Amino acid sequence: MSERVIRIGMVGCGTVGAATIRLLHDHAGDLARRAGCRLEVARVAVRDLDRERGLPLDAAAFTTDAASIVDDPRIDIVCELIGGVEPAKSLLLRALDSGKSVVTANKELLASEGEALFDAADAAGLDLLFEASVGAGIPLIRPLKESLAGERIGRLLGIVNGTTNFILTRMSEQASSFADALDEAQRLGYAEADPTADIEGSDAAAKCAILASIAFDARVVADDVYREGITGITDVDIADARRMGYVVKLLAIAELDDGEISARVHPAMIPQDHPLAAVRDAFNAVFVEGEHVGQLMFYGPGAGGDATATAVVGDLMTAARNRMTGGRSMGCTCALERRIRPMDDTRGQYYLNLHVADRPGVLAEIAGDFGHNGVSIERVWQEGAGDEATLVFITHRAQEGALQKTLQELRESPAVRSVTSVLRVEGEEP
Numbered sequence: 001m002s003e004r005v006i007r008i009g010m011v012g013c014g015t016v017g018a019a020t021i022r023l024l025h026d027h028a029g030d031l032a033r034r035a036g037c038r039l040e041v042a043r044v045a046v047r048d049l050d051r052e053r054g055l056p057l058d059a060a061a062f063t064t065d066a067a068s069i070v071d072d073p074r075i076d077i078v079c080e081l082i083g084g085v086e087p088a089k090s091l092l093l094r095a096l097d098s099g100k101s102v103v104t105a106n107k108e109l110l111a112s113e114g115e116a117l118f119d120a121a122d123a124a125g126l127d128l129l130f131e132a133s134v135g136a137g138i139p140l141i142r143p144l145k146e147s148l149a150g151e152r153i154g155r156l157l158g159i160v161n162g163t164t165n166f167i168l169t170r171m172s173e174q175a176s177s178f179a180d181a182l183d184e185a186q187r188l189g190y191a192e193a194d195p196t197a198d199i200e201g202s203d204a205a206a207k208c209a210i211l212a213s214i215a216f217d218a219r220v221v222a223d224d225v226y227r228e229g230i231t232g233i234t235d236v237d238i239a240d241a242r243r244m245g246y247v248v249k250l251l252a253i254a255e256l257d258d259g260e261i262s263a264r265v266h267p268a269m270i271p272q273d274h275p276l277a278a279v280r281d282a283f284n285a286v287f288v289e290g291e292h293v294g295q296l297m298f299y300g301p302g303a304g305g306d307a308t309a310t311a312v313v314g315d316l317m318t319a320a321r322n323r324m325t326g327g328r329s330m331g332c333t334c335a336l337e338r339r340i341r342p343m344d345d346t347r348g349q350y351y352l353n354l355h356v357a358d359r360p361g362v363l364a365e366i367a368g369d370f371g372h373n374g375v376s377i378e379r380v381w382q383e384g385a386g387d388e389a390t391l392v393f394i395t396h397r398a399q400e401g402a403l404q405k406t407l408q409e410l411r412e413s414p415a416v417r418s419v420t421s422v423l424r425v426e427g428e429e430p
């Protein structure tokens, strides 16, 4: 009996694409047995045909014309690994339109243009799989979408960007400055030459949007996600956090409260004994709280060609099996319309570090600013330094809008020389 062959058209052959081709080649026997068909990389689109790639593929398989792969009737599955919104979006719409299943790792595309792509996949009854788009090698999308389909998820807290976690780990454990830690991340290949998307939080915001959409059955796009990066984190924040029993992490947070979604990415202090506090260096983890299952944590390498390729190959195998059986994986689950709660209406705990005049009555004046805005103080300590003192506060849970109003008053108060830092505190029981 002749073995069925499923032909893959790769669009992109960089860090992830090349590792995917190697994995498909090296594990070909296992994959064929598990999939019930042979997975063949038939064609590969790249930008530069002259680049030496050292891959087990004939040079004739390579082209710079990605559209010709998408239009090729012999191709069954298009695997997009170029990244960015265009031309990826047009290529994938064209692939679905011409009956091809699609696998992608492109969080930026899905978090901004996901609706058009999922609609096209639903209309065509074809797979659009994206396991590698969040958490790279960590199985996360399928467990959330399928294994937890019977659960109601209330909250997700994630460390979903390896570059920023590496930088914050170095700042916490080796007292590195932000600039030195970023430098080291770039030297070790954890950060891009242009690290903006990582350190300003937009990479994490795209992933947060994808996770929130799946967890709460409603479309959340990257622009719905409130975003602050880590460029403002100082050694004072790190030292204060340690002193109070916390560590600083860049968190992606998605919550469902009263039917409304809150989605945000910002640095936060979390208790040292919280499971996410132990996630160091470039690792990623997503902590999930469900009504019945309680707390779950998904942990592992959140970047890297080989790790990401395992997720891509898992999707390719699923898509191949579905083509063999005529089946389809779970399509888009964003069936509900939910309000995105504005940041000012969310509630949280806050840490503030203020430089104040060291004179009698200052603490009472400042406490008054908190009090009349309805922000109550859980802990405070003071350290004097000549005519200036440092006051550090941890608040009880309060409304973000009220905290912002308090901050504005503190900045205008004659008793306050400067508001040195403000950070949210997460991971405590609400």
Ligand SMILES: NC(=O)c1ccc[n+]([C@@H]2O[C@H](COP(=O)([O-])OP(=O)(O)OC[C@H]3O[C@@H](n4cnc5c(N)ncnc54)[C@H](OP(=O)(O)O)[C@@H]3O)[C@@H](O)[C@H]2O)c1
Residues within 6 Å of the ligand: 011, 012, 013, 014, 015, 016, 017, 045, 046, 047, 048, 049, 051, 064, 066, 080, 081, 082, 083, 084, 087, 105, 106, 107, 108, 132, 133, 136, 302, 303, 304, 305, 308
């Ligand atoms: N790297 C990771 O650790 C990681 C982890 C999870 C998800 N992802 C996602 O995976 C995707 C790929 O990332 P990567 O790190 O592999 O990127 P990369 O190393 O920059 O590779 C991009 C590839 O796309 C090709 N390419 C770009 N534009 C093209 C075009 N218009 N036509 C044909 N080919 C084109 C490039 O060709 P040349 O080789 O000729 O330049 C290169 O092979 C992105 O969506 C990324 O967000 C990456």
